[in-house]
Amino acid sequence: MARCLDAFLAGLTDYTTDERGDVGSWIRISCVLGLSTFTQILFTHSKSLPNFIEYLPPEKYHAAVGGILKQGVERLDNVRQQTGAEFAKLLRSPLPEVEGRDRWKIFGSEILNELFQRQVHNSRQVSRPVTQPS
Numbered sequence: 001m002a003r004c005l006d007a008f009l010a011g012l013t014d015y016t017t018d019e020r021g022d023v024g025s026w027i028r029i030s031c032v033l034g035l036s037t038f039t040q041i042l043f044t045h046s047k048s049l050p051n052f053i054e055y056l057p058p059e060k061y062h063a064a065v066g067g068i069l070k071q072g073v074e075r076l077d078n079v080r081q082q083t084g085a086e087f088a089k090l091l092r093s094p095l096p097e098v099e100g101r102d103r104w105k106i107f108g109s110e111i112l113n114e115l116f117q118r119q120v121h122n123s124r125q126v127s128r129p130v131t132q133p134s
Helices: 002-011 024-044 058-071 077-092 109-124
Strands: none
Touching: 002 024, 002 058, 024 058, 024 077, 058 077, 077 109
16 A cells, blocks of 8 residues: 555656657646545545554655645646646545544645635636626
8 A cells, every 4th residue: 555655646746748748747647536536545444444544644645635736736727627626525535534533634624625615616606797887
């Protein structure tokens, strides 16, 4: 598990380019998806995993969250969009059901959740055409 997590974290730093462009972005997006899915699965099954902390140490989890957030400010729209969706999933994920579970809490998660909810609400509002007074 640790090697898989390390591979995902390393992939977040892949900025390989060739004649097709920024092919590293494909790796980074895959790693964002992998990290998000990996952590959500582990959190979901944390109760049944003996020594959960060995599967996903809080330091590695926060490194993953930081790496995902870094991708959220990259120049490519597709990377930012996918990263935002995956980060929102992490924010909504319940913490693992283990002793000391707050060690996996994302710093500032309350305000981040509020901001993400506000963004979703604003994007769902329908624009009304502005009419000119007669």
